[in-house]
Amino acid sequence: MLWELIKLGIQFKLVHMGLLMGLLIQMTLFLPVQMMLGEFCSFNL
Secondary structure, three states, X not given: OHHHHHHHHXXXXXXXXXXXXXXXXXXXXXXXXXXXXXXXHHHXX
């Protein structure tokens, strides 16, 4: 029983960490791209 709870806790922690990492990666990748696109669009206009 305890082992099951530990496994669930570890899985939950890993999923939570994965989501946080995904958000960080998305933000760090998305911000420069968005800035570049914004500059590109304003440059074209």
